[in-house]
Amino acid sequence: MWQESVNVLVYEWLKMPHGEKLSDALNFFIYDTVKILFLLTVIIYAVTLLRSYFSTEKVREYLSKKHEYTGNVLAALFGIITPFCSCSAIPLFLGFLQARIPLGVTFSYLISAPLNNEIAIAMLLTMFGWKVAVLYIGFGLLVAIIGGIIIGRLGLESEILIEVKPIEGEIRAENQVIVFKTRLKDAWDYTFDILHKIWLYVLIGVGAGAFIHGYVPTEFITSIAGGDNPFAVPLATLLGVPMYSNAAGVMPLIEVLTSKGMLMGTALSFMMAITALSLPEAMILKRVMSLKLIAIFFGTVTLGIMGVGYLFNAIL
Amino acid sequence: MKIEILGTGCSKCKALEEATKQAVAQSGKFAQIEKVEDIMKIMEYNVMSTPGLVIDGKVVSTGKLLSVAEIVDLIKAH
Numbered sequence: 334m335w336q337e338s339v340n341v342l343v344y345e346w347l348k349m350p351h352g353e354k355l356s357d358a359l360n361f362f363i364y365d366t367v368k369i370l371f372l373l374t375v376i377i378y379a380v381t382l383l384r385s386y387f388s389t390e391k392v393r394e395y396l397s398k399k400h401e402y403t404g405n406v407l408a409a410l411f412g413i414i415t416p417f418c419s420c421s422a423i424p425l426f427l428g429f430l431q432a433r434i435p436l437g438v439t440f441s442y443l444i445s446a447p448l449n450n451e452i453a454i455a456m457l458l459t460m461f462g463w464k465v466a467v468l469y470i471g472f473g474l475l476v477a478i479i480g481g482i483i484i485g486r487l488g489l490e491s492e493i494l495i496e497v498k499p500i501e502g503e504i505r506a507e508n509q510v511i512v513f514k515t516r517l518k519d520a521w522d523y524t525f526d527i528l529h530k531i532w533l534y535v536l537i538g539v540g541a542g543a544f545i546h547g548y549v550p551t552e553f554i555t556s557i558a559g560g561d562n563p564f565a566v567p568l569a570t571l572l573g574v575p576m577y578s579n580a581a582g583v584m585p586l587i588e589v590l591t592s593k594g595m596l597m598g599t600a601l602s603f604m605m606a607i608t609a610l611s612l613p614e615a616m617i618l619k620r621v622m623s624l625k626l627i628a629i630f631f632g633t634v635t636l637g638i639m640g641v642g643y644l645f646n647a648i649l
Numbered sequence: 650m651k652i653e654i655l656g657t658g659c660s661k662c663k664a665l666e667e668a669t670k671q672a673v674a675q676s677g678k679f680a681q682i683e684k685v686e687d688i689m690k691i692m693e694y695n696v697m698s699t700p701g702l703v704i705d706g707k708v709v710s711t712g713k714l715l716s717v718a719e720i721v722d723l724i725k726a727h
Contacts, residue, residue: 389697390711416712421698423657423688428697495689519713620688 339364358547365539365585369459370532373581376455377527382520384451385511387414389425396442397432401485404438409477412445413470422614423621430497437485444634445477448609452531456584457604461591469601472645476605476637483633492626534582541582542589555594565599566642570635573606583607598645605638650680650727655691655701661714662700669702672720680724 339360343349349356392411396404417425422443429439449470457466511519545554558565576583584604591600615627652669656662666684673680685691685703694703698712702720704727715723 388712390695393697416698418659421659421712424691424697424699427688427692428695431692500695 335368336364339367354547358543361546362539362543365542366536369456369535369539369585370528372459373452373455373531373535374524374528376458377451378520378524380451380454381416381523382516384414384416385516385520387411389415389421389428392442393429393432393434396429396434396438399438401435401437402482404435405441405478405481405485408434408438408442408481409445409474412442412477413449413474415446417446417450422617426618426621427495427497430493431500433499435485436490436493437481437483439481440484440630441477441481443630444480444609445474447611447614448473448477448605450608452527452581453584453604453608456581460584460588465597465601468645469604472601472641473605473609476609476634476641480630480633480637484629487629489626489629492623493621494623495621531581535585538582538585542585545586545589545593549593551593554590558590558595558599560596560646565596566602566646567639569599569603570606570639570642573603574610574631574635575612576607596646598642598647601645602638602642605641606635609634609638650678650724651683651705652680652724653683653685653703655685655694655696655703656699657688657691658686659699664714665700665702668715668717669720671717672724675717676721676724678724 342363343356343360344351347359349359392415396408396411399407426439426443429442430436454466454470457469556562558569562568573583587595587600587603591597610631615631618627618630652673654662654666654669656665662684666682669682673682691699691701694701694708696708696711700714701708701712702710702715702723704723709723709727
């Protein structure tokens with residue numbers, strides 16, 4: 334229905350000819366931006382509202398009673414439903430260790446939380462549908478669980494630069510009572526805040542996508558990101574690591590690239606690398622952990638993400 | 650009354666500090682405002698999501714940029 338409305342706007346009101354590259358690109362641009370921004374608003378709002386019921390403090394209390402392995406799995410799962418921002422990575426990291434949660438379990442959470450952020454989930458649902466979103470989350474959990482277990486096994490506790498004093502006695506999270514109306518308002522404020530931050534990236538991303546959609550030949554994309562290039566996955570992963578705040582702008586591009594022959598595994602690797610690892614986060618973490626630990630953290634996750642890409646390309 | 654803002658220097662923490670200053674002025678109460686940036690001190694309050702707001706040693710809000718009106722309510726409720 335929305336596509337028909339855009340057709341009317343572009344071909345009848347603006348009187349642009351059918352089948353021309355410029356009118357097709359414009360049609361695609363209007364259709365995609367409005368669709369994406371609308372669905373983003375709905376999904377981010379829903380996710381944020383749901384998340385207001387889970388606090389990191391409660392998760393910490395729960396995880397502190399679990400052992401390794403079970404802890405890794407649960408920490409990765411909690412990473413989906415708790416809110417996370419890279420500015421709170423340090424208090425979170427130290428807070429977990431304070432509660433005597435093992436280092437590996439803490440890392441499972443630290444990998445999963447940014448990977449499963451609300452923008453990524455909303456973008457995936459909007460552009461690729463629920464199947465790809467579920468696959469992304471599933472493989473993301475796998476990377477977080479295995480990555481955390483590996484880091485935990487390496488005995489890197491001495492690489493933490495700040496002495497963490499464990500909390501004495503029982504760990505308890507204070508219950509904050511929030512009325513439902515406040516939750517609704519907070520979720521809306523937060524959604525608006527995010528949209529305000531990303532709308533320009535979305536426009537640029539869709540604009541670039543529309544250009545590729547209309548002008549770049551499919552053969553060109555296939556030759557770089559298709560099945561014939563064995564280095565597509567590592568290349569996509571390494572390209573994705575330095576991008577972070579632009580995730581919202583990159584995803585519309587990936588949608589177009591996959592429709593033009595980029596393999597889904599390569600696309601998944603790219604998306605995961607963008608969200609899971611960010612240079613600003615590394616800079617922040619440098620204050621509490623050694624470069625060696627950060628390098629191992631980034632290295633493990635990068636390899637895990639590449640593994641997911643190859644695995645996925647091989648299956649499909 | 651002593652109000653502390655817990656935050657490691659993110660933009661939301663600075664915004665909360667500003668909002669708190671306005672809220673104190675509006676509430677007409679006398680309060681000392683202090684920004685706590687030392688991570689170890691923040692950890693002592695058991696707060697993991699910044700920014701946090703502490704009134705007289707009690708954590709009243711975490712991980713949220715409160716509006717001026719909300720802070721006024723918290724000050725009055727205290």
